[in-house]
Amino acid sequence: MMRSTKAVGGALVLVLAAGGGTASADTGHAGLRDALRRLTAEAGTPGALAVVRDRTGATEVRSGVGDLRRGTPVPPGSRFRIGSVTKTFTATVVLQLVGEGRVDLDAPIERYLPGLVRGNGNDGREITVRHLLGHRSGLPDNVEHMGIGEAVEHPLKHREPRELLGYSLAHPRLFKPGEGYKYSGANYVLAGLLIEKVTGRPYGEAVRRRLLRPLDLRGTSVPGDRAGIPAPHPRGYLRTTPGEQPRDYTRINPSVAWAAGEMISTAPDLNRFFAALVGGRLLRPAELRAMKQARPTGNPGGAEYGLGLMRVPLACGGEYWGHSGDILGFSTIAGATTGGRQATVMVNLAPGGTQAQKDGLRAAVTAALCGD
Template identity: 55%
Template sequence: MIKHRRALRGALTLAVVAGVTTGTLAGSAPPPQNTAAAAESTHPADHARLRALLHRLTTVDGGPGALIAIRDRRDRPGSTVLTSGVADVRSHAPVRGDSRFRIGSMTKTFVATVMLQLVGERRVVLDAPVEHYLPGVVRGHGNDGRRMTVRQLLQHTSGVPDVLDHLSPQEILKDPLAHHDARDLVNIALAHPPTFEPGSGWRYSSTGYLLAGMIIERVTGQPYGDEIRRRVIAPLGLHATYVPGDASAIPGPHPRGYVRPGANAPLMDLTAINPSVAGAGGEMISSGTDINRFLGALLGGRLLRPAQLREMMRTRPTGDPDGRAYGLGLESRPLPCGGRYWGHSGDMFGYETVGGATVGGRQATVMVNLDPGGSDAQSADMKAAVRTALCTGRPSH
């Protein structure tokens, strides 16, 4: 979320000044020249606007590299991948179309999907109190698991404080490979009063998804990541998608992940980090092609029964000026060509992802190997690229 990114930029600036991290790239090179390339491209004439947006992401916005993966089951089963910029600012290696990125909060859509599968199996009740599954866990400073429901965790209406508001980036950067236990992260959040009474408002909270992951583990007896692998990754053949746990490396082809504390600050390489600091709220790794396949299967009814998919897509407004509405781990935004698209966004040290899909069968995912950057323009341009890709070939309304 943007507010977290701004806070993180400030914290990273302090970290650089204090010499906390050794990954600073002194005298970082200027933004790379556009090196957009297409793989399996079937309509190159339609990609001019997308290439322009990718070029903007890797020049004006300052991202080292970017890619967009597009898939449309109405056209042909293959994917189109366009890339721009570099995967490594030292070697200037180009971004590969099959690159894996840390996907941050897009993890939430996978977690919500597994939770709703458990609802369909009558092992979880959406409107049951959190206390029923995690007795005694949500307590203190006005937080009470007896008064908030599983649905509210998934929809960010529980009022539980967001751990990202209270987690010190400086502490993370002192030891980026350290393990973070989900219960410890939850307790950091619960040391503060709730944002509002459960059900009376909306505010994004990764703490809710840490709790959701704990519920999945309590109900199934297995780590939530194992359930995601068994229920989603394996059935869909998502060969570039991982729930890494404590593993700090990204398997397979991937760009380096960079952060920029301020507009004129040098890049810092934070590719290696223990993603348990994000846990069920944002630890996963995937590729643009895999994200598209996942979103297509989800909206196409391959992962959830109709009743549970309807619950997932039952949204409430977030108050954002772009018309965003949030369901259960799935958000929607209006398209300029009419209708809405469904998906999620996510950022994790060094990487940002935005993925979206239409119910008609078109998907697009944009990924950049910079987060946080010097400004918020990157996120806006990534969303613009998703909208452009989803509206390609469709008349404007």
């Protein structure tokens, strides 16, 4: 793979030419460069990174700083926490087990985890595996009820999956399973426990064996209790109040998110993963169709949710399939079109980003996937 780096329009462009393809830092991806520049120059984001890939090769664009104390840029080839993009990996493993006849999508979770989901109207006998993967279980969001303050105050604390689930089950169910939509990390804590029950092994081992190794995703990991991020990586920052100086929360215990959001990856790895998933290389046709049966979520941007996979309309026409993710220090959006284009965008500030940051992330993904 050939690499060349050029500073263009306030953003640093790294051209990755693979398989005989090339990309021009001088004329290509102007919209993406501008979106990243605005993220770091106008939206208050310390640093941003994007990698867009098509059949001719890949281009990495970076802007801003990866370390506020040192004033150094976001490193090329950065690893970062991907937050809820983890859910797509978890859902893919569950759907592989469905394809193998080891899990029934429409069976109640009670069949696999008897007696675990009980309390305040929450009942595992009524919640199916499909409900969990599509956030249509009615389970309250454990993250919402734990509160960001708890995670910020105790960033290195180990948390058991059942402890995370407890934050959800302590509250009344939100609706009868299948009759509404509510994004809830508890659904994917249960999905991780389901994988462990069916395989008899840690869920992270299933992710590594079934997805990371076959796709050669060497920059991607399921860290468990490991607080650090393998180099190279930017620092991760957060704000708990508007106007506050960003605080460094690079080191956290990712068990706070577990199967719903603990993973670490790189932009090229995420692009490769979503290309393989959308391209039908990870799931059998029936399970991929089920995953892509996306339904409205009420999102004003028109995004719909399938089973661990979002369908997002593009302003230039068409759509992409992917996921977004937030965790202490980082916010990410990654996805792929069926036409063979993939993009991942990361910023190193979450929570506490401005609305301009949120809008800028979506604009960067749109610019990457729509092209110039």
